Amino acid sequence: MKIHEYQAKQLMAARGIPVPQGVVATTVDQAVAAVRPLVEETGNPVVVVKSQIHAGGRGKGRFREHPDLGGVNVVTAGIDGGIAAVEDKVRELATKMLGSTLETIQTGSEGKTVNTLYIEQGIDIAEELYLSVLLDRASSRNIVMASSEGGTEIEVVAAETPDKILKEEIDSAHGLLAFQAARLAHGLGLEGDALRNGAKFVQALSVAAVELDADMIEINPLVVTTDGRVMALDGKMSFEANALYRHPDVMGMRDVSEEDPAEAAATEHGLSFIKLDGTIGCMVNGAGLAMATMDIIKFFGAEPANFLDVGGGATADKITEAFKLITADPNVKGILVNIFGGIMKCDTIAEGVVEAVGEVGLEVPLVVRLEGTNVELGKRIIDESGLNVVNAADMKDGANKIVELTS
Amino acid sequence: MSILINADTKVLVQGMGRTGRFHTDKAIAYGTQMVGAVHPSKAGTVEKYTGETDHSGVAGRPDTYDVDVPIYRSVAEAKDATGATTSVVYVPPPFAADAIMEAAEAGLELVICITEGIPVADMVKAKRYLEDGSTRLVGPNCPGVITPGECKIGIMPGYIHQPGRIGVVSRSGTLTYEAVYQLTTIGLGQTTAVGIGGDPVNGTNFVDVLSLFNADPATEGVIMIGEIGGTAEEEAAAWIGEHMTKPVSGFIAGTTAPPGKRMGHAGAIISGGMGTADAKISALLEAGVTIAPTPSDLGSAMVEAMG
Numbered sequence: 174m175k176i177h178e179y180q181a182k183q184l185m186a187a188r189g190i191p192v193p194q195g196v197v198a199t200t201v202d203q204a205v206a207a208v209r210p211l212v213e214e215t216g217n218p219v220v221v222v223k224s225q226i227h228a229g230g231r232g233k234g235r236f237r238e239h240p241d242l243g244g245v246n247v248v249t250a251g252i253d254g255g256i257a258a259v260e261d262k263v264r265e266l267a268t269k270m271l272g273s274t275l276e277t278i279q280t281g282s283e284g285k286t287v288n289t290l291y292i293e294q295g296i297d298i299a300e301e302l303y304l305s306v307l308l309d310r311a312s313s314r315n316i317v318m319a320s321s322e323g324g325t326e327i328e329v330v331a332a333e334t335p336d337k338i339l340k341e342e343i344d345s346a347h348g349l350l351a352f353q354a355a356r357l358a359h360g361l362g363l364e365g366d367a368l369r370n371g372a373k374f375v376q377a378l379s380v381a382a383v384e385l386d387a388d389m390i391e392i393n394p395l396v397v398t399t400d401g402r403v404m405a406l407d408g409k410m411s412f413e414a415n416a417l418y419r420h421p422d423v424m425g426m427r428d429v430s431e432e433d434p435a436e437a438a439a440t441e442h443g444l445s446f447i448k449l450d451g452t453i454g455c456m457v458n459g460a461g462l463a464m465a466t467m468d469i470i471k472f473f474g475a476e477p478a479n480f481l482d483v484g485g486g487a488t489a490d491k492i493t494e495a496f497k498l499i500t501a502d503p504n505v506k507g508i509l510v511n512i513f514g515g516i517m518k519c520d521t522i523a524e525g526v527v528e529a530v531g532e533v534g535l536e537v538p539l540v541v542r543l544e545g546t547n548v549e550l551g552k553r554i555i556d557e558s559g560l561n562v563v564n565a566a567d568m569k570d571g572a573n574k575i576v577e578l579t580s
Numbered sequence: 581m582s583i584l585i586n587a588d589t590k591v592l593v594q595g596m597g598r599t600g601r602f603h604t605d606k607a608i609a610y611g612t613q614m615v616g617a618v619h620p621s622k623a624g625t626v627e628k629y630t631g632e633t634d635h636s637g638v639a640g641r642p643d644t645y646d647v648d649v650p651i652y653r654s655v656a657e658a659k660d661a662t663g664a665t666t667s668v669v670y671v672p673p674p675f676a677a678d679a680i681m682e683a684a685e686a687g688l689e690l691v692i693c694i695t696e697g698i699p700v701a702d703m704v705k706a707k708r709y710l711e712d713g714s715t716r717l718v719g720p721n722c723p724g725v726i727t728p729g730e731c732k733i734g735i736m737p738g739y740i741h742q743p744g745r746i747g748v749v750s751r752s753g754t755l756t757y758e759a760v761y762q763l764t765t766i767g768l769g770q771t772t773a774v775g776i777g778g779d780p781v782n783g784t785n786f787v788d789v790l791s792l793f794n795a796d797p798a799t800e801g802v803i804m805i806g807e808i809g810g811t812a813e814e815e816a817a818a819w820i821g822e823h824m825t826k827p828v829s830g831f832i833a834g835t836t837a838p839p840g841k842r843m844g845h846a847g848a849i850i851s852g853g854m855g856t857a858d859a860k861i862s863a864l865l866e867a868g869v870t871i872a873p874t875p876s877d878l879g880s881a882m883v884e885a886m887g
Binding site for chain 2: 308310311313314315328344345346383386388413415416418419445447449457458459460461462463464465467468469470471472476477480482485513514515516544545546567568569570572
């Protein structure tokens with residue numbers, strides 16, 4: 174689960190990790206009202222108006238409705254014009270940004286609607302760095318990763334200048350040790366106050382990541398201010414679904430408007446569903462087989478419309494829900510059901526399919542491949558149902574048939 | 581011959597809920613020696629299992645079975661009382677990592693964890709804990725391990741298997757069934773089939789299982805089934821290139837998976853351009869592995885690899 178930048182900063186601030194001061198706004202008036210207290214409290218006339226969406230690349234992104242406007246805007250009007258000038262500019266920006274669609278490299282051409290702004294104090298930046306905490310799958314440990322190349326995507330740094338990436342392992346028995354944090358801060362070239370503050374920041378962030386069960390925390394950029402402070406100028410956090418049950422505070426930060434409605438509905442019914450752009454809907458048991466079913470559709474020259482794993486214990490109800498999800502997509506021209514029933518019996522699946530078709534209706538070709546326990550019984554149920562369903566001998570046959578029937 | 585488990589393997593169950601009891605019954609029907617279970621509040625009682633024998637399993641048994649499975653307070657107690665060397669974990673996700681560590685502390689040789697949905701942080705801790713001992717973990721989030729005709733531990737359907745010559749190792753349950761079923765159909769059968777699980781942090785990896793199959797005289801070839809996410813397949817490819825003396829065929833799921841999305845399995849995600857199916861396939865091809873273009877070709881790819 175992803176959260177917004179301002180929420181990540183709230184979680185950090187609550188753990189003593191330095192972040193700039195900011196105010197959340199969902200209306201133009203709230204945005205304008207945020208300006209005066211912020212400027213007065215920080216003594217800095219510069220404020221930044223940041224779009225809050227679950228995607229990166231906001232600064233370089235552009236609004237569909239305002240092609241010359243980026244997703245993150247620095248307001249410097251206050252340097253000469255005072256607070257009133259800042260308020261005017263923030264009003265103008267917020268009016269344009271709220272409710273508009275921001276397209277970034279990560280959102281693609283679909284873009285994302287900006288419903289929330291974060292009005293943040295300006296920071297006098299001396300240096301931009303990169304810092305993240307994430308799982309290193311090869312070692313099965315969490316690691317802290319840092320680079321002096323702040324502001325640049327870490328994948329680019331990794332590809333072009335891999336020697337600029339520093340890593341420290343977090344041992345789950347005793348956490349990141351002070352000397353490891355100091356080694357990272359040294360490696361980033363920090364000195365004096367910045368060195369001390371940087372090491373402290375790294376250690377606090379590693380503790381927060383473990384405590385919060387964060388999947389990944391990425392601070393890009395992490396900035397050193399002109400007076401030697403170290404703070405998170407941006408902050409991205411994502412959380413592992415399996416551990417959310419022990420973090421109700423984080424769960425409360427879920428923004429359903431950022432999620433695909435079909436995927437969210439699937440989760441409600443215990444289905445694993447991902448919407449794709451193709452025309453062949455598929456319903457499969459098992460994640461590996463579901464992925465391979467998408468692949469085999471492509472192998473025969475068509476594109477899958479979705480990933481859908483109904484799991485090991487699918488009931489007729491679940492199958493009906495799965496059918497609803499698939500048929501709700503207007504792009505779907507045909508459906509492939511691919512089941513290898515192990516513990517799950519093929520006759521149960523067949524009954525579920527017949528019931529689902531009865532309830533949801535069927536306007537596109539349907540190919541069913543059943544294998545495993547009670548397969549003959551399952552095929553008979555399909556045959557005797559009188560529905561326009563094509564049986565397939567195996568997975569390859571099924572994929573071939575559905576692609577032929579839809580092309 | 582086989583790897584990891586055989587007819588002599590004595591098995592404990594950790595997690596005697598509905599799922600645990602269901603699969604304990606299936607395992608007993610198959611002929612697996614289920615010698616005890618761990619449940620702190622039911623310790624001292626006995627679970628009774630009766631039913632019709634699954635004749636696709638251990639040969640030469642009567643048509644029905646009637647087995648008592650005694651319940652113990654702890655893994656250590658159960659191990660002492662029964663001589664078990666292996667446990668299977670069906671404990672719910674919040675408590676599963678603890679169950680794994682308890683089994684390790686008791687000194688079991690092998691722990692097979694079926695549970696799906698264990699928090700990653702818990703598995704990071706459990707894996708660190710296992711480093712200090714000699715217990716081997718298979719899984720979590722896996723179908724289990726089966727040596728056909730001898731011992732079935734986990735949730736796989738027994739009857740699709742057949743004692744034979746090929747080792748199978750996979751991150752996916754249902755794709756393992758595809759491979760196994762084809763091997764059975766074409767008469768090659770399996771020595772042992774190992775599901776290593778779909779989680780990002782797991783115990784036994786491809787390289788571990790490949791080296792066991794390489795050393796097992798009965799195994800004549802290996803099918804390995806990987807998927808997007810992580811670098812375990814690339815590591816396997818490097819190991820195969822250097823050490824493997826037996827033919828290997830394989831399949832990688834997720835060629836069409838979009839980056840940044842978890843494809844059902846917690847570990848199946850392409851992040852930052854890493855973990856793509858294409859990278860894995862080319863590493864395996866370079867190591868001399870015969871890649872099946874679709875899962876329906878897993879059996880024929882093995883035949884081709886064996887020459």
